[in-house]
Amino acid sequence: MSDDLLKELLDKPVGPEIPARKTNPERDFTKQVEVTGDVAAVTVRGPQDEVTEEAAVAHLRAQGLDPAAWVATGFRSSEWTMANGDVGTSTRFTFARQGSAEAERPNLDELVAEIKTYMPSYVRPQGDHGFIVSLGDMQFGKIDGDGVEGTLARTVDCLNKAADLLYAYRERFDIGHVHIAWLGDHIEGFQSQGGANVWRTPLTLNEQIRLTRRVMLHALTTFAPLAERLTMAAVPGNHGEAVRFAGKGITRYDDSHDTESLIAVADAASLNPEAFRHVEFFVPQTDELTVVLDVAGTVVAHAHGHQWRPGKHFDWWKGQAFNKASAMHQADLLLAGHLHHEHVDSDGPRTFIQPPAMESESTWWRHRKGTTGAPGLIVAVTKDGRTDIKEVVR
Numbered sequence: 001m002s003d004d005l006l007k008e009l010l011d012k013p014v015g016p017e018i019p020a021r022k023t024n025p026e027r028d029f030t031k032q033v034e035v036t037g038d039v040a041a042v043t044v045r046g047p048q049d050e051v052t053e054e055a056a057v058a059h060l061r062a063q064g065l066d067p068a069a070w071v072a073t074g075f076r077s078s079e080w081t082m083a084n085g086d087v088g089t090s091t092r093f094t095f096a097r098q099g100s101a102e103a104e105r106p107n108l109d110e111l112v113a114e115i116k117t118y119m120p121s122y123v124r125p126q127g128d129h130g131f132i133v134s135l136g137d138m139q140f141g142k143i144d145g146d147g148v149e150g151t152l153a154r155t156v157d158c159l160n161k162a163a164d165l166l167y168a169y170r171e172r173f174d175i176g177h178v179h180i181a182w183l184g185d186h187i188e189g190f191q192s193q194g195g196a197n198v199w200r201t202p203l204t205l206n207e208q209i210r211l212t213r214r215v216m217l218h219a220l221t222t223f224a225p226l227a228e229r230l231t232m233a234a235v236p237g238n239h240g241e242a243v244r245f246a247g248k249g250i251t252r253y254d255d256s257h258d259t260e261s262l263i264a265v266a267d268a269a270s271l272n273p274e275a276f277r278h279v280e281f282f283v284p285q286t287d288e289l290t291v292v293l294d295v296a297g298t299v300v301a302h303a304h305g306h307q308w309r310p311g312k313h314f315d316w317w318k319g320q321a322f323n324k325a326s327a328m329h330q331a332d333l334l335l336a337g338h339l340h341h342e343h344v345d346s347d348g349p350r351t352f353i354q355p356p357a358m359e360s361e362s363t364w365w366r367h368r369k370g371t372t373g374a375p376g377l378i379v380a381v382t383k384d385g386r387t388d389i390k391e392v393v394r
């Protein structure tokens with residue numbers, strides 16, 4: 001099943017196979033009449049301006065039928081390419097014998113054309129609480145543990161379970177805002193270890209990015225109908241860095257596949273305002289690494305943990321908050337990826353949440369320290385600066 005999912009999400013829109021054209025002068029311009037009981041059908045094929053009801057009537061006459069005895073009841077048209085390459089039209093005109101039941105019958109084609117797609121304008125759930133879905137470190141492309149198939153299936157499954165949990169939490173809280181935090185390292189990439197991970201990364205860079213984009217798209221389509229406001233934020237992880245020079249020098253700090261994937265999804269969403277007008281997307285400003293936004297009165301900051309030494313998240317946060325120009329001094333909640341294990345911490349009213357990785361293990365880490373991962377994501381309910389409800393979803 002996971003193999004199928006991998007194949008499905010890697011699928012790309014390749015051009016259709018075009019069979020070599022067989023020309024048939026006989027077929028390129030024809031008229032045909034069929035009479036069944038009280039119904040006559042005349043098919044006329046040819047250049048567009050010659051395929052008319054008059055041509056069909058003329059053909060009825062040519063076949064020995066009196067046009068005055070027949071009433072036109074409908075037509076169905078299609079286009080085709082003629083031998084000379086021009087667009088031709090093929091139209092089937094139907095006639096009913098004057099005075100017959102067929103002539104009195106309403107035209108079904110016209111009636112069916114009235115059945116149009118209808119978009120209901122239902123009200124998406126409202127409320128003053130926020131529901132946060134935080135995840136990261138899929139590192140799509142890596143062979144470690146259960147590999148890309150396992151990580152992909154788990155990520156989609158955890159997002160679906162999070163959507164189910166939203167219904168459960170609605171029993172207790174009015175949730176009007178769903179926020180999905182993509183916390184970096186969505187792809188394995190080839191830059192972060194100077195290419196040393198190449199052999200253990202069988203997917204190409206674009207395949208890794210494609211999986212990320214389609215997983216984000218899945219989250220969008222899953223959660224969009226479920227709240228009056230949906231937001232998604234993404235921050236750059238070290239694995240998502242687009243370019244490194246000689247293993248060290250980077251381009252701008254915002255130059256990241258982790259965030260560009262979300263930008264692509266935002267572009268796609270903008271094409272369907274009916275479905276996604278209430279959805280907003282956030283990535284860091286130019287040359288920045290963090291996103292800070294309000295979720296139901298809680299100021300939520302996002303960062304990837306490669307910016308601090310393990311365990312030093314509050315020290316880093318304090319340093320950032322010392323900068324008067326930084327929104328970090330207002331943050332109530334910091335969401336971060338990178339260190340692959342669940343870690344919830346608090347300091348006064350401020351909360352730190354680090355969801356586990358979505359990948360099952362780092363094999364390098366297991367050989368070094370012995371432990372595998374305990375993959376999953378974390379959902380949380382927040383309001384007015386407090387994020388008291390947190391749950392790991394596996």
Ligand SMILES: [Mn+2]
Nearest residue numbers: 185237238338
């Ligand atoms: Mn990382």
